[in-house]
Amino acid sequence: METEQVLNLLKAKGYKCTPQRRAVVEALVRAEHPLSVKDLVDELRGLFPDMSADTVYRSVKVLSELGVVNLIHNQGKEGARFELDGRPHHHHLVCVTCGKSVCLPYCPMEEKAEALAKHEDFKVLGHTFEIFGHCRECRDNKEGTS
């Protein structure tokens, strides 16, 4: 997905297109892997020396409400990560050692879960699903150093 498409979507939904937001979108478009808020702030401080972390948080929040960005919760000490969503909704395997995430082409909501929520007369807004553990590489490294 391209920067202008995202910005048009923002406008269409009544959001303003500020230089800071454009920069956040551009950084996400450029990114090869999911970015943390710290990644984004550090990168964007080059352009906007007093860009606040809050602006990044609010930008990615809006973008994920629009479905343009995926939020990857991290169990570990590291914070959340964000990626542009050029593909259908999906979830992640997250390595608690190195923080890397692998996309999972599976969503439990498409199965029984949605029906169960309906059954409880619950208006669903969203859901989380993540698997965390150790990736192959981190397990190999541990063996090597022990």
Added chain:
Amino acid sequence: METEQVLNLLKAKGYKCTPQRRAVVEALVRAEHPLSVKDLVDELRGLFPDMSADTVYRSVKVLSELGVVNLIHNQGKEGARFELDGRPHHHHLVCVTCGKSVCLPYCPMEEKAEALAKHEDFKVLGHTFEIFGHCRECRDNKEGTS
């Protein structure tokens, strides 16, 4: 599940049985619904005036590692909640307005997810799955006041 069983399990696993921990366990055994850390701290300050929040966090962490306590992550502003796990592993519907949670007799890991993680050669440590939205009551209240 009863307090002494839990404490025996703690001992059996090499954890110490401190008065603070006993009190945390007793509070969870007594509880009718999942408790937040604040709930626990407020309640236990009666017995231990300078009980720290950290002690509660560490206690419930140990208990959930032992599989005795379930952690319910909350998306809203309110923090996590904990409940004694007397039943098989399950997940929750969480209302983002009132914070209440409803147990969901369903776990996506039992289905395709486990196989997909294996396929990525990923050593699974755990997972999260929660559905959030508005419960019936909160939707009714909103209609009434608007």
Added chain:
DNA sequence: ATCTTAAATAAGAACGTTCCTAATTAAACA
């Protein structure tokens, strides 16, 4: 081009949670 206004911003306070450190204490053993 200017005015108006609702939305976005930066800064820092606040909140939930984790981490660090020094002091305390439960449990095992002499």
Added chain:
DNA sequence: TGTTTAATTAGGAACGTTCTTATTTAAGAT
């Protein structure tokens, strides 16, 4: 019973995230 030791504790610092407030600004209307 007293000693030793590793686990646990309280307290506060630190971290990620959200909220509050006062200021700025993009976008639409004049």
